Amino acid sequence: MEYIVETKNLTKSFGKEKAVSNLEMKIPKGEIYGFLGPNGAGKTTTIRMLLGLMRPTSGSVQLFGKDMKNNRIDILKNVGSLVENPSYYPHLTAKENLEASRKILHAPKERIDEVLKLVRLHGVRNKKVKGFSLGMKQRLGIAAAMLHQPELLILDEPTNGLDPSGIIEMRELIQSLPKEYGMTVLISSHLLSEIDQMATRVGVVTKGKMIFQDSIETMRKIAQASIQIKVNDNEAAWRSMLANGQKADLGEEHINLQVEDDEQVAASIDYLVQQGFSIYRVQEETRSLENIFLEMTKEEHAE
């Protein structure tokens, strides 16, 4: 499999604190990779290392199969980025801001108008950026990132400060990139709901560790319904079921049953009845992706 981004044992320590620890990120070509984690999980630190703005304490970063350490300039020619809050030169207009980057990127002059139209800032291109709203600055940042039609677009919290219609626009824009330009997109967020609808792959990071990395379908599968059973003695019932070779978790007030079809539910209940447990309730619980995400990141906090 060809990976556009691949990190190996990526670690960054600040003093004793490990902001990122042994992170293995893999992003195949053409995917929209949602990089998820609560604030302070190490997302931005990871992204800074992906861009060579920060040196890893240990481990390696490979983009397009090339090592960041020795091919930084080569790699960055094909990467567009927006890191954390939007960066801009307040004394320049929108157009001038892009021109300052364009000179270094050697992109054709027409691209400036093209990207400004793409993010719908063309009408205010001659206004100073210091007067822009946060959403406009954010869109300008995205325009700057796309100036040279990069193969990889890295967007750190790009929907920060956007209003709902801005978020929808942004989502549509990002979704069109792999199809129309063959771009690969890495997009970080602390809100799953923002990424849910556009990401094709997800990486969940918390406390600097990658705790989940797979396709969004796999994550959805985990989110599928589970059956909750409440009996007179939950713990005894749970032990009994485990002994019988059934998959179950013990919750606070009920047993969670992981089942694939209805027959299995019937068989489990049948078994519990035979064992003499009084069944109080059987209910289905659907978990949202958001719940899963919260659970994933919570477990780590509990440590």
Added chain:
Amino acid sequence: MISVISSEWYKLRKSKVLLLLLVAPLVGLFIGMSSSLGDIGAINPWYEKLVMMNFTYAVLFLPLISGVLASVICRYEHQKGGWKQLLALPVTRGKVFLSKYVLLLLLIFVMQLLYLVSIYLVGMIGGITEPFPMDIVWKTIVGGWMATFPLIALQLWVSIAFKSFAAPFAINVIFTLPTILVINSERFGPYYPWGQPFLMMNIGGSAEDFFFVPWDQILMVVGGSFLLFFIGGYLYFQRKAI
């Protein structure tokens, strides 16, 4: 490299700070026109004007303005994440540092040329009939410029390191003000980097030396402090976490 310099120039040109380049030459013009030292035994009126003008210009304004320009060229990078944006582009930090430095040198050279115009204007307005002493004047222009190389390197270093505009300026003033005293000391004057712009523009200096100061002093003091400050700033910038 050219593209990085051109981008730097673009950003700087759009900030109105270039007007700063006019300040020092105008001050020179003003001093040259307003007062007279009386008879200081100068060979001709041009020399008299030069001695007067060079003092204020080279001791105070040349070093101060150079420092301010260095701060300005880093200021808009500090303001709203400019460093991050710039360094995520396909450029090496070395090139960015060098581009900013080269651009500063060019700007100071332009300022020196404007100062040259000031000198000429003072003479014209003052009705000096003797021929313009170009052979001396160009040495003060080029010499004074070279003497700012290390000062600019240090100011660039400090300006990259501090987000605030005030810190580099304070450091600049702290080193520049004592120049007035230090250049009068025969023992310390020749070794003080901030005194070199004046000494290299001081037409009353030793006449046998090409730039009014001995070559070994230029190499040791100007060259030495240049290497120290430039390499220090360069390495600092390489390691700075953005």
